[in-house]
Amino acid sequence: DKGKVRRQSRCSYDQNERGAVKAPSNQLGWKGVQDHLEDAIGKLKPLNTVSLSVSSRTDTGVNALSNSAHFDLQRRKDKPPFTAEILVEALNFNLGAEQIRITRAHRVPDDFHARFRAQSRTYVYRIALGISHNSKLPLTESDLCWNLRDKKLDVGAMREAAALLVGTQDFSSFRAVSSDIHIISPLKTLDVATVEPGSSFVSAHFHREIPFWELTFTARSFLYKQVRRMTGALVAVGRGQLSVPQLQGILEARDSLSYPRGIVAPARGLFLTRVDYKETDMQLSQQTSEEQFTSNGNSED
Incomplete structure (x- = not known):
């Protein structure tokens, strides 16, 4: 589905009482950084259920100046993909007062994985x-x-x-x-x-x-x-x-x-x-870029 785009985002956050990954389902009322990010992405009204994959699962109380994660975001076929700049602004707005900020966003290949591709x-x-x-x-x-x-x-x-x-x-x-x-x-x-x-x-x-x-x-x-x-x-x-x-x-x-x-x-x-990656692991192929340009009438870095 060409309306589905895999994104990699880099974020920073202060200490979180439950750590980077999702809080266990039996601990109601507690949220990890991943929970807050998925809530912020959900407010963009994607067609798919978004599941975030975090590169580094920092413990409770640890800070991050540059963690990263990837997710798939599917929009209606009549809507172009979010540009990196708009995605960053929208997610930070949706995060509100949480001490978490998105610093950069990239469109990455379908086989990119924020955790396992980290060098x-x-x-x-x-x-x-x-x-x-x-x-x-x-x-x-x-x-x-x-x-x-x-x-x-x-x-x-x-x-x-x-x-x-x-x-x-x-x-x-x-x-x-x-x-x-x-x-x-x-x-x-x-x-x-x-x-x-x-x-x-x-x-x-x-x-x-x-x-x-x-x-x-x-x-x-x-x-x-x-x-x-x-x-x-x-x-x-x-x-x-x-x-x-x-x-x-x-x-x-x-x-x-x-x-x-x-x-x-x-x-x-x-x-x-x-968290460092190979540049080649994050680059879209020329064919993929051309297909997305043709189908969405939109291109971006």
């Missing part, structure tokens, strides 16, 4: 030092970083430990128990694990300097809570609670029970910042 995902974890209580943070940082009482971390040791995590290896020790633990392979390839200075969102205007650090991780995919567990372990190294050899021992144990209790980083400091 890499990048997460950044933000840490503020020397904060004895959350009230001492700028309001713009409230619940958007992990505030530690420590005034310093052994960054050199943290970087040495982070280097041990890079590469293809079994990350069983760094995943939390979940319903799909026996289905998903623990072998993952971590391309990037860095520890670098960061800054407050209002560093130029706040009345005092707060040291910030950012831990960045890039991989094609991650295990359940893997980033928060890696972050917690690296911070434990920086605090002197774990040595670099001890972290290596945890990794080599390949057992989630070997991960020390009480050191998992909280969700609030974690940001999904990038």
